Amino acid sequence: xxxxxxxxxxxxxxxxxxxxxxLLAAANAAGLNPAHPPVVTLGxxxxxxxxxxHGGHVTLHGVPEAGLCFVDVAGLGxxxxxxxxxxxxxxxxxxxVIIKRLGARETRIxxxxxxxVTHAIHPEGS
Numbered sequence: 001x002x003x004x005x006x007x008x009x010x011x012x013x014x015x016x017x018x019x020x021x022x023l024l025a026a027a028n029a030a031g032l033n034p035a036h037p038p039v040v041t042l043g044x045x046x047x048x049x050x051x052x053x054h055g056g057h058v059t060l061h062g063v064p065e066a067g068l069c070f071v072d073v074a075g076l077g078x079x080x081x082x083x084x085x086x087x088x089x090x091x092x093x094x095x096x097v098i099i100k101r102l103g104a105r106e107t108r109i110x111x112x113x114x115x116x117v118t119h120a121i122h123p124e125g126s
Contacts, residue, residue, distance in 0.1 A: 001071075001072070001073045001074070001091040001092055001094075001095045001109065001110075001111050002070075002071070002072050002109070002110045002111070002112065003070070003071045003095055003098075003099070003107055003108065003109045003110070004068075004069075004070055004071075004107070004108040005068070005069040005070075005071060005098075005099060005102060005104035005106065005107055006067055006068055006069075006104065006105065006106035006107075007067050007103075007104055007105025007106045008062070008067045008068070008069055008102045008103060008104050008105075009067065009103060010064040010065055010067060011064075012101075012102050012103060013046070013047055013062040013063070013064035013067070013069060013102070014042060014047065014064040016040040016041075016042055016047070016049075017040075019038075019040045019047065019049045019060070019062075020037070020038040020040050020049070022049075022097070022098060022101050022102070023038040023040075023049055023050075023051040023058045023060070024038060024051065025097050025101070026051075026058045026073060026094035026095070026097045026098050027051055027053055027056075027058050027094060029090070029093040029094045029096070029097045030056070030058070030073055030075055030089050030090050030091050030093050030094030030095075031075065031088070031089050031090050031093070032053035032054070032055065032056045032057075032058065032075050032089055032094070033053055033054045033055075034051055034052070034053050034054075035052045035053055035054050036051075036052055038050065038051040039051075045063070046061060046062050046063040046064060047060075047061070047062045047063075047064065048060075048061050049061075049062075053075065055075055055076035055077070055089065056073075056074045056075030056076060056089050056091075057072070057073075057074055057075075058071075058072070058073050058094060058098075059071070059072045060072075060098070069102060069104070071095060071098055073091040073092075073094040073095045073098070074089075074091060075088065075089020075090075075091055076088065076089060077089055091111075092111075095109065
């Protein structure tokens, strides 16, 4: 699941401790098991946050002064757009937690199925 979020209060995107907790909550909701603690850094171009999980990840990049955030929640065994199904990751649930807790007023969500590549793609035309 990918999302572009807007209308987020700047203080929520600048709170590094709060974002670390948010990544953990989203991973839990998505059925992902963290491999390491979350990493959150605030720099001149905004905030970058990542939680690497066994079989997936939760990442976000935000610009506090613009109230803008890009989010990616991915996991093995995820179903289609709803992310449901037996025992696999549920990225939509993780994304829902992020949207709610950040208080995003605008959302654009996209889903992409990930898995085995069945057709080789040769960009150079070889």
